[in-house]
Amino acid sequence: MRAVLPTRDDVERSNIPSLGQLADPQPAAGEVLVRVRATALNRADLLQIRGLYPPPPGESKVPGLECSGEIEVVGEDVDSWQPGDRVMALLAGGGQAEKVVVPTGQLMPIPEGLDFREAAALPEVALTAWTNLVAEGRLQTRQSVLITAAASGVGSFAVQLARELGARVLVAGRSMERLERLRPLGAEACLPLNNNLPRAVRAILDGPGVDLVIELAGGPGLSERLAALRSRGRLVLVGILGGAGAELDLGDILRRRLRITGSVLRARSRQEKARLVSDFWSFAEERLVDQRLRPVVHKVYPFDEIADAYAQLERGGVFGKLVIEI
Ligand SMILES: NC(=O)c1ccc[n+]([C@@H]2O[C@H](COP(=O)([O-])OP(=O)(O)OC[C@H]3O[C@@H](n4cnc5c(N)ncnc54)[C@H](OP(=O)(O)O)[C@@H]3O)[C@@H](O)[C@H]2O)c1
Structure with missing residues (x-):
C-alpha cells in the first residue's frame, strides 16, 4: 500500500512527509482493516514526522490520527461490522495510508449527509x-x-x-x-x-x-x-x-x-477511547444526521500533494481542517 513513511531514527529528520510503499497491515482480533478514502491533518503530524511525537507503543508508526473509508476485512471476534460498511475512525496512527487497521471501539458509521472528505475531518477534533x-x-x-x-x-x-x-x-x-x-x-x-x-x-x-x-x-x-x-x-x-x-x-x-x-487523547488506552467514542456517538449521532454538528473543512488535497498540506498547516491561516483524499 502507499503510505506516508514512518520517521526513521537513522536518517535526517525532515519537515516534509515522504510517500512510499509499505506492506498492508493485518487486522487482529477485535480490529478491522479499513480501505482509507480520506484522512485529515493534525498538529501532532508535524511533530511526528520530525521524530518529536512518537506513537504510543504497539500502534502504527505511519502518521494520521483519523480517517474515513470502507471496511475491507474484519478480524476475529468482530460481529458488529461488515466488509463494505462506510466508517470514520479515531486512530492512534496509520491514517495517512491506503489501508489502516482500527480497533472496533474507535469506529463510527458515517452519518448520511457526510461524504468521505467531511467524515475524515471529524473523529480527532x-x-x-x-x-x-x-x-x-x-x-x-x-x-x-x-x-x-x-x-x-x-x-x-x-x-x-x-x-x-x-x-x-x-x-x-x-x-x-x-x-x-x-x-x-x-x-x-x-x-x-x-x-x-x-x-x-x-x-x-x-x-x-x-x-x-x-x-x-x-x-x-x-x-x-x-x-x-x-x-x-x-x-x-x-x-x-x-x-x-x-x-x-x-x-x-x-x-x-x-x-x-x-489532557491528551492519543495516549489513552483503547478501552478508554472506546468509552469516549461511544459516549460521544450517543450524544452526537442525531445531531450529525440533522447537521447541527458539522466538521469544518478548509481545503482538500490529493494524496500526492500531502507535502503541500503539511506546509499549509505549518504556515497557518487555516480555518478548520485540511483533508487528504486517498
Ligand atoms: N491534547 C490533545 O489530546 C489534543 C488533541 C488534538 C489537538 N490538540 C492541540 O489542540 C490545538 C489545536 O489543534 P488543531 O489541530 O485543531 O490546530 P489547527 O487546526 O492547526 O489550528 C491551530 C490554531 O492555533 C492558532 N495558533 C497557532 N499558533 C498560535 C499561538 N502562538 N498563539 C495562539 N494561537 C495560535 C492558530 O491561530 P491563527 O488563526 O491566529 O493562526 C489556529 O487557529 C493544538 O495545540 C493541538 O496540538 C491537542
Whole structure:
C-alpha cells in the first residue's frame, strides 16, 4: 500500500512527509482493516514526522490520527461490522495510508449527509472536543466556556459541541477575521487573545467569570485565561501552540480554588477511547444526521500533494481542517 513513511531514527529528520510503499497491515482480533478514502491533518503530524511525537507503543508508526473509508476485512471476534460498511475512525496512527487497521471501539458509521472528505475531518477534533468539554471539563447546560485558538480544527468543532451542550460560548484567538466565522457555529463573543481578556469576559457574561476554559493556545497568556475564570472555575489544557512556559499567580489559584487539568487523547488506552467514542456517538449521532454538528473543512488535497498540506498547516491561516483524499 502507499503510505506516508514512518520517521526513521537513522536518517535526517525532515519537515516534509515522504510517500512510499509499505506492506498492508493485518487486522487482529477485535480490529478491522479499513480501505482509507480520506484522512485529515493534525498538529501532532508535524511533530511526528520530525521524530518529536512518537506513537504510543504497539500502534502504527505511519502518521494520521483519523480517517474515513470502507471496511475491507474484519478480524476475529468482530460481529458488529461488515466488509463494505462506510466508517470514520479515531486512530492512534496509520491514517495517512491506503489501508489502516482500527480497533472496533474507535469506529463510527458515517452519518448520511457526510461524504468521505467531511467524515475524515471529524473523529480527532470531535473526540478531543468531547473529551475536554465533557469528560474533563464537566461543562453543564447554562454554564459558560471560553475556547482559545478557537479557529483551529479542534476549536471549530468544540464551539458547536459546547453550543449543543447548552453552554454560552466565548472564543478567543489571534485573527478576529477567522474568529468571526465561528459566530454562525455558536460563538456569542469573539475576543482578542491578549487584550485584557478577563475584563472583556466578565463584561460579556455580566458576572464573576467563565466556568470553563478550553485552552488550545497555552504559553505566557495562560495567566490571563486563569484570571478570566470565576472562583472554582476549571481550565483544561489541551494545546501549547503559544509555548510550554507560563508564569502563574499561585496565590490566585489557591484562593479561588481553580482547577487546571492537562489532557491528551492519543495516549489513552483503547478501552478508554472506546468509552469516549461511544459516549460521544450517543450524544452526537442525531445531531450529525440533522447537521447541527458539522466538521469544518478548509481545503482538500490529493494524496500526492500531502507535502503541500503539511506546509499549509505549518504556515497557518487555516480555518478548520485540511483533508487528504486517498
Ligand atoms: N491534547 C490533545 O489530546 C489534543 C488533541 C488534538 C489537538 N490538540 C492541540 O489542540 C490545538 C489545536 O489543534 P488543531 O489541530 O485543531 O490546530 P489547527 O487546526 O492547526 O489550528 C491551530 C490554531 O492555533 C492558532 N495558533 C497557532 N499558533 C498560535 C499561538 N502562538 N498563539 C495562539 N494561537 C495560535 C492558530 O491561530 P491563527 O488563526 O491566529 O493562526 C489556529 O487557529 C493544538 O495545540 C493541538 O496540538 C491537542
